[in-house]
Amino acid sequence: MAKKVLPPQTLLYPVPVVLVSCGELGGKKNVITLAWVGVVNSEPPMVGIGVRPSRYSHELISKTREFVVNLPRADQVKAVEVCGSTSGRTSDKFAATGLTAEPATKVRAPLIAECPVNLECQVQQIVNLPSHDLFLAEIVAVHVAEEVLDGNGQVDPLRARLLAYCNGQYWQSATLLE
């Protein structure tokens, strides 16, 4: 297989695209689109999210040490683009996108009602990296829309219509391997 050497770049794919909601339901709150997101630990379940220090959400998450990872469906890609390209300092992204903030159960940050999966997270550690800060957080509560569950009570990715990010483009990943 003939290969080319490319400049060092973040060529890992597919990666999830998520809407992270933060702040407080009744106070300052925001939504940010992130793709530098991954699972980092199994017991207890933990995720890591990379956020640039310049972002408004960085300020809110640093203060509250809580956030919610909301998994969008492929048909919510417009909201994903808006929340990734505007700042919550100058605009209310819930109003701009029509997304609904709902109370969570274990954190003050709101859930996004329209997303089929919501992971409530509490920050355990913040790792400062050159361009991003990596928030390592425990998943303390999980909400899943009944319509994306299969007969065994597990998430059916076909029904959930996964959204993935790959090299600057959004992808729908929806084919189960035989």
Place this chain on the structure above:
Amino acid sequence: MAKKVLPPQTLLYPVPVVLVSCGELGGKKNVITLAWVGVVNSEPPMVGIGVRPSRYSHELISKTREFVVNLPRADQVKAVEVCGSTSGRTSDKFAATGLTAEPATKVRAPLIAECPVNLECQVQQIVNLPSHDLFLAEIVAVHVAEEVLDGNGQVDPLRARLLAYCNGQYWQSATLLE
């Protein structure tokens, strides 16, 4: 949207499934399948990989502080399963899978020749988490098979036939959103 509350679990999806090669080309080497992998920083490009301390690859990566993230194609899922379910302590996974170890350019760990994308990585920091250690590493060299590049020299995910992991199953993510 009616929702159910599920026990806290790692319900982030889709996540990439990768083959991480480690050790030294001419010495002890291994391949491990990992899904707890993500981009953590943009400038410089960095990834994070979560590895259980009990794994043989954990020992090799801790010692050399280098590894290669190899992105498998969907038709390599058999090798992905083998490298995720056996131990390099007792078996040679290159021999078991037929994967070929090739020299990298900036690290001693081998590349996997059959994977269309190889990211050479140097560990910058190791974060100890409860069940996994998170290796944060800079991507120092990138190799891409010419057959998966588009006319602009960018990776075309359709040609690369992405492999993703979702809730215990492997998925092929191959539909560009309109």
